Amino acid sequence: MFGAFRPSHVNLGGLLWKVPWKLSPTRKANARARLKKVDAVIEAVRASGVQCGSLTQALQLPKEHEMPARDKYTVFTPHARGYRKGIHKVPKWTRLTLRTNPKGF
């Protein structure tokens, strides 16, 4: 059980990265700040007066203050119990649009 050659996750499997189950308050605050910056970009494009399809789509996204905490910090997954997982488990999640989830989930 003890000693240099005890079986552990690292010994048995090599590399071990642990991803926390949920975001810390600091990471959540950073995520909110990023959402607000994206809102500012959409607002700037809207304020320019240009009309285009992608702007219509972008304006349909909920703004940071309109989103429930559930959507800010978790995403839909068909595999987990409760159909939700932490948004930080999505690869490249800080640079993707992950604002909406299937209705009812």
Next chain:
Amino acid sequence: MSSAAHSEPSSTGSSPPMTHFKITLRRSAIGLGDRIKGTLVSLGIHRRHQTVYHSHGPEVAGKLLAVKELIDVENVPTELVKTKEQQTRDRRPPRGYQVVGNRRNEPLIA
């Protein structure tokens, strides 16, 4: 709609009309795929914290919204549009001295 009156293109006569997007890349597109990277190249951006200017138009707006997580956008009037050379010159620090005269061309006093 009325909250962003300062950046509306058809605002009051005191402020000049906003004609250009000022676009700054804040976050890298590494690992996001060739389409996103190609969008940045087509905007003329090739490194982080680089600033480019594009006139308002639906094509540019669509590109900006495709990479909205990576950039900062401001609306600026035509006067504030700067070329790359002007931006470099603005970044340059002051020399720290001032040339007040040159003795080379003065007549010799014997």
